[in-house]
Amino acid sequence: MGEAPAFIVDGLQNQIEFENGCGSKFKGCKTTTTIGDKSYVIGGNDESTLPVEVRIFDKATGNWVTPIVLGSKPNLCKGLSAISLNDDRILIVKKGSAPDDCILFLEVDTWFVREQKKIRGTEVVAWSKGVRGDAEKPVVISGPSGVGKGTLISMLMKEFPSMFGFSVSHTTRAPRGMEKDGVHYHFTERSIMEKEIKDGKFVEYASVHGNLYGTSIEAVEVVTDAGKRCILDIDVQGARSVKASSLEAILIFICPPSMKELETRLRSRRTETEDQILKRLQNAEVEMEQGKSSGIFDHILYNDNLDGCYESLKKLLGIDGAAAATQISAPQGIDLPADHSVSKMDNKIIINYGTPELEKASKRLIVLDVSSLKGGAPGRTRGLDVYATDSFSDDLNGINQPS
């Protein structure tokens, strides 16, 4: 028989200050989690259409702080349970929420959050939704304009529509003839995009060939939530930012067989003016140098023969030959009941929804194994493992058997 886990959640750490401070602000559900000198009060008023708010009480200064909150804020629900994980994030269980919307992480001191605190010079927290299983790493495809990135990505999406999803970037450039807003790009005004960048809505952004381009956090979340592997078509500067982020992507640089051939492809596409073609070719020289020697990229592929390059790409992604038939299954939602308590034991979060009457009933515990979390804000927290079990017996080893 193992040691029973300590129950330390559901606002048990509330202190008198909270009632005088922010307690009165949150009339609905709220929970408090203390990490070091800071107490994170997460909650809101009784209005399910409103987002959950976060306030921080800093014991060292005795002050309340309203942090900048990044990522998609969850809406309110019937109640919240919270528990600190590794002191850098808080796992939140929303009571009575839709299966795909009940496990969330509020990152308070992860790498991403620390970087954002440095940039913004203020307190920052970031939401990230938990997804079950281990959706494959996102794929960044980069390379000079006209090398064939879009062509290769289209081939991949056509052959494996349920496996890959395209991250639809924002751009301030004008749409080309056949391009559709929301499909090829989110076409936007510079002032709007600059404001959204300032508001922390982008994973990365860069000025490319005279226009702003960027990947929004939402663009990545949409693909991950559909259970698909996210593909990003971005320039070298963007790839560098992604490499430094917590997105844990595979970075691939596509090279043309020669600069002459690159020019031929750009011209034959007939989508740019002469000035724009010259600018893109000039930028291509720098991009080629950085792509090949900067150490940003995990793989370099030469797009000489299109079919040959496509086969190499598939091989790299582990979907060549026989494996091609295997589709990555969508991360499933985690079905949790409304009434529960949450506790922690080593790397396992135990959600107990048994009642005295149901004491003997089977499957009254749900266990989240958080030992292999991947990703996180911006984006999604992957790698959650979920089991059901019926008691604390078996030293919790029994939990290792999927139900």
Ligand SMILES: Nc1ncnc2c1ncn2[C@@H]1O[C@H](COP(=O)(O)OP(=O)(O)OP(=O)(O)O)[C@@H](O)[C@H]1O
């Ligand atoms: N291996 C290849 N051989 C010959 N033509 C190719 C090859 N690969 C792509 N192309 C052609 O080159 C042109 C440019 O390709 P594509 O639009 O995919 O480039 P891109 O890298 O996505 O460019 P951009 O960064 O400007 O969006 C297209 O007309 C495409 O059909």
Ligand SMILES: Nc1nc2c(ncn2[C@@H]2O[C@H](COP(=O)(O)O)[C@@H](O)[C@H]2O)c(=O)[nH]1
């Ligand atoms: N850093 C980013 N670069 C991006 C993004 N979306 C596209 N791009 C790159 O811009 C150039 C030009 O694209 P085009 O569609 O105008 O030909 C190309 O290299 C793309 O890879 C983005 O979100 N971020």
